[in-house]
Amino acid sequence: MTRELIHYPAVRAIEDVAFRIGWTPVRVFRLLLPVWQVEVSATITDGRPYELIDRFLELGIHKAGLGTVDELADFLCLDRSLVDRALRVLGAIGHLDEQNGRLVLTGIGLRSVREGTCYVLTREDRRRLYFDAFSSRPLTRAYYESRTVTMLTTAEWREHAATRWPYHVLDTDTGLDSGALAALAALPDRERFNLPERIDEPRQLGSSLKVRLPVYLVRAVDPDGAVRSVVYTQATDPARDGNDPELTELCEHTPEIAAALRAETVGPGLLQHVRDWLDKRGVGPLTVDDRGDGLIRATVRPSAFGEKGLGITTLGSYVPVRDGLLNVWCDDLPTRRRALLRRLDSIVQANTRFTRRGADETITRIAAQLALGPLDTDAARRLAAEAQMSALARRLDRLE
Template identity: 45%
Template sequence: MNSRARLMPYPEERALEHAAYTLEVVPTRIYSVLLPVWCVEVRAEVTEGEPYELIDRFLERGIAEAELDTAESLASFFALDPSLVRQALRFLHAIGHVKESRGRIALTELGHRSVRDKVRYTHTRQDRRKLYFDAFACRPLTRAHYDVRKVTFLSGDCVQEALDRRDGPPLNVLSATRCFRREALFELARNPDRDRYNLPERIDNPESLHEEYVFMPAYIVRAVAPGERVRHLVYTQAADEADDGLTAACETTPEVFSAFEAEEVDAERQDFRNRAARWLSTRNLARYQPSRGEHGAWRVTIPGTGFGTGGGLPLTKLGSFVVLGTSFFQVWCADERVRRRALLERIDSYLGARARTDRDTVEAQIARISHQLGLGILGIDDLRRAAAGAGRRALADQLARLR
């Protein structure tokens, strides 16, 4: 682990923005955590699969469903050239799908499985691999968490190193009291959505060879959803959107949410006011103080003169959050004209950081940020006209090219 790199590839503000403006909940706290994960080395019989060639599929269905058992009967039934059918049957015999006895053709067990699952299984072999399960409910992690370029699993000294670092938010180490549930391997092997969990087409007789308790960096956003329902949304290194599976695991584990709910809120509130005052003071904004809104969320409203050139904050901060410990406040401005300038600034920055963009992606980004800034849902054409009216010709031209 590089001690200089942040554990999470994106800041806390991005998780808060997703919770507030995509999931439409009210975030109230954010925690940087190490989530416990079971890393299980598994030995199993693995069967590879691939899409059927059209003729192979129909020949096998003819054998399985119409009880056709010779090359001639198959050729007649499907109105195919007998030599073509014999050639296809030789291939299916070579991959273990058909067998012949006394001039009669039948499907092997592998062939029957292929017809049933509509996948041409090719061969079975012994395989060893690592599988990951959350340590709370033993639910399998999705394929995205197997990308070693993005996701880090920590153990041993690396955990202590992460706790000792000073270049990121303080970490809460969560722990689970349950042992690994080995039935989870068989449940995963039978799961029809295997590709989602980084499994081959078929896995049989899974056997655990070694189980290791490791930790995965994440954010947990405490939020209040409509109907006063408290949520604990989990954001991992794999993506800057809430992970549904890990969120469900945390929300159904009493020791997880009770640990966060048991904090001394009053002491934290006073400490937060002090930290917010210091943060604003260093930016010559000390006269603007945070106020509490719905469900205890904090907001600081700053006039337009507090942003941009000569102001204390960049326009890109407007509508986003300032995180101080586990608490935060939203930066706001009541002046709609300033919020429109902020929208242009953020989209200009977004486009400038990307070598290639497509219209649908940019449209979605504009809609998200315009909603975040309280400007309704705007589109590319709306923003192009706004950019031209503001004299931002380069941005207007770039948006025009997305037609």
């Protein structure tokens, strides 16, 4: 059996492209994207309110250019011994340095004055950071959730590759950009990439390790006829988050990735393979339309859906078949309504926190997929009652 690394099936990614984005899916690729794993060490700063005199002393150094105990004491009209003790404390916490016999603010001292918070270096921090291997851009915080995201080492993916495994391994000779860590530290939204503001001066420990991130990449045709790529990962859920915008942009604009995908051509005999696939399920299609780009659409009779045929939930959806996609269709309106109710029933049963708003959004999406026109929760409840699906009708009626 093929081991899936992503916690949802590829069809959910395909349907998101088709029915949320509005493009025509033609193929889906399971890829292992190369990622640089970097271990870093940094200092952690904690902020605290300034002691009154300390803030004025540092402002005097920063704003007025005062650089000695006597200058600060005279300017602030304070006792010299008091100023001297306060400056020693500020030096001990790393806020002051001496240049040519005059006091100057250090980096953390300058930051403290500017932000009005007394920052203190408290301890060392060690953490792991991820950068995509093609452009050395950092991955977002979602990719550090080890319970859902799998970063495969070379030994791990090679072990799987020895078996029947559908993942295509991408690679690049490009090393990690030497300025990647500094560029990350300079980002205004760096916390989004797992480097909080209070972590200063990150330094790389040892060499970078190349690991692999499993993704679905859906190839689709947009309304202008252009071939596009949309990426989904373990860190995203198509129903909740849609696709990953950063990795989608990476895969759309990286020549190495585009060349690798172009090399993965649709093999000969896909149409016959689809016909055989349908025949094994006792389904004789009325028509089969082969677009030639990996997408085949089969229009079937209502009798095609049953225990020995196709599952009713495949109607209107996309089925990955070998290196292409099969879109199953039926012109019969009652059959498409039955497909809507079956899919809705499984969703409602699985989601105990389903709300009326969520039901309206789900019904609208599935109705569009099945060309049923505009429908809402009330309309679906009436259809369920007419179909004698009383349990579903009651669940929909109780939604708030």
